[in-house]
Amino acid sequence: MPGGARISLNFMDSSLSSLKNCQSYINTGMDIATHVALDLVENFSFGMWYSCDVLISKTYIDDAEDVKSIENVMLEYAAMDRELNHYVEAIEETVNQIKREKPENMPDLKYLVKEKFTALESKNSDSDLQRNEKYLYFQDQLKEMRKQFRHQSGDDNEAIEQIDEDIVVTQSQMNFICPITQMEMKRPVRNKVCGHTYEEDAILKIIQTRKQQKKKVRCPKIGCSHADVKGSDLVPDEALKRAIDSQNKQSWSTLEKSAGYDAATKEICC
Known part of the structure; x- marks a missing residue:
């Protein structure tokens, strides 16, 4: 047995x-x-x-x-x-x-x-x-x-005025900015507790530093009351990353078209 x-x-x-x-x-x-x-x-x-x-x-x-x-x-x-x-x-x-x-x-x-x-x-x-x-x-x-x-x-x-459209785009682009680095995010992660997003490396660095100091991490987003951000609460925000990439592609496309137009205009004029 x-x-x-x-x-x-x-x-x-x-x-x-x-x-x-x-x-x-x-x-x-x-x-x-x-x-x-x-x-x-x-x-x-x-x-x-x-x-x-x-x-x-x-x-x-x-x-x-x-x-x-x-x-x-x-x-x-x-x-x-x-x-x-x-x-x-x-x-x-x-x-x-x-x-x-x-x-x-x-x-x-x-x-x-x-x-x-x-x-x-x-x-x-x-x-x-x-x-x-x-x-x-x-x-x-x-x-x-x-x-x-x-x-x-x-x-x-559909009937929104152009100035309001500009505000909408500006607000959307503001969501692309990390509240820690104040730069456009490349690998955004979202806090499941409060819903705010940060650059992954930036927030993990803060969490690690505070952990060594035996202190809790307050959400870096201004006005947020969440005072205990944990690494386990962070998830990749794939949707936001795609939106950022899409916006950048559109910007590059606009710049390329503009550059092409300027070059063609210059050639005709000359």
Whole structure:
């Protein structure tokens, strides 16, 4: 019996390792699905908003349908992730339990794991999937991407005056500036607690310095009351990064066209 118990424990350790590998694959899949959804929104929104009304309407339909399909994929991933988490939890609870048992009282490990897993699965609800961390990030980034698009396209109000459009663009560009470095962000991260964004290297450096001083970090955004910024609260803001890159591409395109026009004008004049 003792020898058999050791083999069973070794097998369970191997199973745990395999399950955790599967979890990493699921996380990677969810990351890829999120990037694909953002690509769709970016391509439809930033690339086609300037076209005719019919095309704009079709764009929104295609965007919504394709992103909805990816959202369903994300929920399927979330369901698999929940199931794997339950298997991992069931195995870990079983291992901890049998370590306290005497060899002669060793239970049927397979039955015990199944029993614990079934108990965990019986508490499942659809809301569990909606609370999946990567699913929440997926939804959050889509929302931010569309918000950035509205800023750039002026879609919120077709009758807006030119001066108001300039204000909207200025406000959008202000969101590109890190409150720490006062420079345009290259790798923005957003605080899940207060919603403010910072340059990744800048905020992590402050957190590390304050940690060494055994002090908490107040959010660098003026007016924010959040007084305990943690590295674990920071997530990459892919939507904002794409908006910044898109704005820079448009600026370069405008400069290149302007340079080409000036050169052509000079050639004609001369």
